[in-house]
Every structure is written in structure tokens, then in C-alpha cells.
Amino acid sequence: GYEWQGVTFKLVDLLGVPFVPLEAAIQLEKYNLAITLLLKFGKKVNPSDSNSQGQTLVHCLALCPRKSEELQVRLLKLLLSKFNHSVSAKDSPSKCTPLHY
Helix, strand or coil: CCCHHHHHHHHHHHCCCCCHHHHHHCCCCCCCHHHHHHHHHHCCCCCCCCCCCCCCCHHHCCCCCCHHHHHHHHHHHHHHCCCCCCCCCCCCCCCCHHHHC
């Protein structure tokens, strides 16, 4: 709900980096929250930002089960078109792109 949105916005303000809260929202399958965060803080996310395994937000999304496809596609389109993320970025351990997942 909205209480998580407020907490997450505060976390972004405190951390100064929106990647971690965005990654968490995607992994928790909170796609509406991820979309909201992306629209609010997306310009602060470098498309090459990644987690400890070299996975970008597109990698994280590719790893999610296909439960909310409409929201997942909307999030992917935002990442690719509005925020210039890539499907060709390779992760660290296996050098896989999100398309390999």
C-alpha cells in the first residue's frame, strides 16, 4: 500500500541512490511501486547500475516469474525507452544478458 511508498521514498532520500529500493520492489513483485519509483527517481538511476552479481534492473525483472505480465511489460518498456536501460548488459558471474534468463 501507500505506507510502503512513503517509506521507500524516504529510503531513496536517505541513500541518495534509488537502485536498491527499485531492485527490492522488482524482486518482491511490487511492480506498481517499482513503476512509481522509476517515474519519480528514474533519472537518478544509471542504466549500468547493478547489484553485487552485476545484474541491472532489467536482469532483475527478467528473473521474476510471469505473474503480472501487463505491469512487468509496462516496467520493461519504461526501463528501455524512457530511461535507456539495455537488454544487452551482461551480469558478472555468467556474462549473461537479461535475454538469457
